[in-house]
Amino acid sequence: MRSDDKVLIFDTTLRDGEQSPGVALGTNEKLEIARALERMRVDFIEAGFPASSPGDFESVTAIAKEVRGTAIAGLARAVGGDVDACWDAVKHAAQPRIHVFLSSSDIHILHQLEKDREQVLEMARSQVARAAKHCSDVEFSPMDATRSEPEYVFRMLTECIDAGATTVNIPDTVGYAIPEEFGDFIRQIQEKVPNIHKAVISVHCHNDLGLAVGNSLAAVRAGARQIETCINGIGERAGNASLEEVVMSIKTRGDFFGLSTNVDTTQIHRTSRLVSQLTGMSVQPNKAIVGANAFRHQSGIHQHGVTKLRETYEIIDAHDIGLSRGGMIVLNKNSGRHGLKSRLDELGYEITSEELDRVFVAFKDLADKKGEIDDRDLDALVSEERRTVEDVYKLDLLQVSCGNQLIPTATVRIIGPEGKIAETTSTGTGPVDASYRAINGLIGVPNHLVEYTVNSVTEGIDAQGEVTVRIEAADRTFVGRAADTDIVVASARALLNALNRLLAHMPREQQEVWANP
Numbered sequence: 001m002r003s004d005d006k007v008l009i010f011d012t013t014l015r016d017g018e019q020s021p022g023v024a025l026g027t028n029e030k031l032e033i034a035r036a037l038e039r040m041r042v043d044f045i046e047a048g049f050p051a052s053s054p055g056d057f058e059s060v061t062a063i064a065k066e067v068r069g070t071a072i073a074g075l076a077r078a079v080g081g082d083v084d085a086c087w088d089a090v091k092h093a094a095q096p097r098i099h100v101f102l103s104s105s106d107i108h109i110l111h112q113l114e115k116d117r118e119q120v121l122e123m124a125r126s127q128v129a130r131a132a133k134h135c136s137d138v139e140f141s142p143m144d145a146t147r148s149e150p151e152y153v154f155r156m157l158t159e160c161i162d163a164g165a166t167t168v169n170i171p172d173t174v175g176y177a178i179p180e181e182f183g184d185f186i187r188q189i190q191e192k193v194p195n196i197h198k199a200v201i202s203v204h205c206h207n208d209l210g211l212a213v214g215n216s217l218a219a220v221r222a223g224a225r226q227i228e229t230c231i232n233g234i235g236e237r238a239g240n241a242s243l244e245e246v247v248m249s250i251k252t253r254g255d256f257f258g259l260s261t262n263v264d265t266t267q268i269h270r271t272s273r274l275v276s277q278l279t280g281m282s283v284q285p286n287k288a289i290v291g292a293n294a295f296r297h298q299s300g301i302h303q304h305g306v307t308k309l310r311e312t313y314e315i316i317d318a319h320d321i322g323l324s325r326g327g328m329i330v331l332n333k334n335s336g337r338h339g340l341k342s343r344l345d346e347l348g349y350e351i352t353s354e355e356l357d358r359v360f361v362a363f364k365d366l367a368d369k370k371g372e373i374d375d376r377d378l379d380a381l382v383s384e385e386r387r388t389v390e391d392v393y394k395l396d397l398l399q400v401s402c403g404n405q406l407i408p409t410a411t412v413r414i415i416g417p418e419g420k421i422a423e424t425t426s427t428g429t430g431p432v433d434a435s436y437r438a439i440n441g442l443i444g445v446p447n448h449l450v451e452y453t454v455n456s457v458t459e460g461i462d463a464q465g466e467v468t469v470r471i472e473a474a475d476r477t478f479v480g481r482a483a484d485t486d487i488v489v490a491s492a493r494a495l496l497n498a499l500n501r502l503l504a505h506m507p508r509e510q511q512e513v514w515a516n517p
Ligand code: KIV
Pocket: 016, 075, 101, 141, 143, 144, 171, 172, 173, 174, 204, 206
């Protein structure tokens, strides 16, 4: 497994990525992402934090049982219960790993853990030893390592390797490091930790200063051989190092790094889309590698150059990330169920026959409205279908009247649990506001709308509008998304989707929340 010119990719989209504000994935969604990561041939999937909730335990267990081609890791605090729960979940994997973490910075030790350095050292040592009794593959992370006293980190790593850690991961937990300094830190670890040759050095960088990828690459230059990443760079706060940027940097600048990864880069584009769809976190258009503009040229000089020789203005071949250049395959209302199914297969969707039935109906409906349907429409249709199926409260009817001489008014009818129906009419400053007032009037869960965006799925006036909303309730953020050719309908469905996610987090007995049945 260990080779000095291989950089291992430890993907934490399902653990740190899921800690992105507003993201909450169900077990089936996590399984789908895990299968995509397996196809992509990452070396490790951190599937979750089993002791953090019964839901996380269930999904780590399911992934460990089902995803056999990749090593599966679970996260555990350095406490016995966490380590044992982590093992109970990952033990089903073909190659299980327990990832134990404990803070090493004084600011965390004194103010969060309320302990002293010696007590913390003992916790780290004893819990790594406990994990090593369960499993031969143990990773240890001194959390907030980059704001810790270096000598203390060296001591902690030495003791944890003696206790059985086979990988030591250096987290830049708050995204504080600067590449040169971080590279030096990794070099010092190799000089000052006497048993470091027994472990792989890993890094886990956050993006608070926009340096997560730069720091990860500096660490690799200094000798680290595992990088922790998230698809699309999602994760706590400003996110983690993005998998696609790290992997494509190592590949594109092989001349500089002299290293490679095991990742099948042709899976990058499709996995990025899948994660964006399932998490509800859009990818900014100018995002490196996977942004919509990453392979588009605006200036005439650039366009001219690229048509003569792609390399004049492109350092990456779009095919290398799985993007087909020759234009997308377009379906239309004459396309049959079979044509739709084979395109969805090519796009990587694992779709059941019932799902296909429903997507096909929605596809025909959309094709009638807008003629040509491309891959972006299909993405929107499939995710719309999947979202709606999981929603307990569904939009049955929406009727709005608005215009420059009218008071915007919306009538909304919602179908809830056990088929109960409720309907109301509200006015507002515009049709979306009126619809939102009506929905909130029917579903009585206090919430605050903090973000509302509409994007066009494709070009053209007949395009579907994709609406993303973020609502806050009880100190949490929930994302909702929906697409429709009618943006008022998409807006209403997006709010309902966010409310359904919010309700799924409430105790079951409080989930029936009609304010006005
Ligand atoms: O950012 C961090 O320190 C972490 C650890 C649990 C590795 O996510």
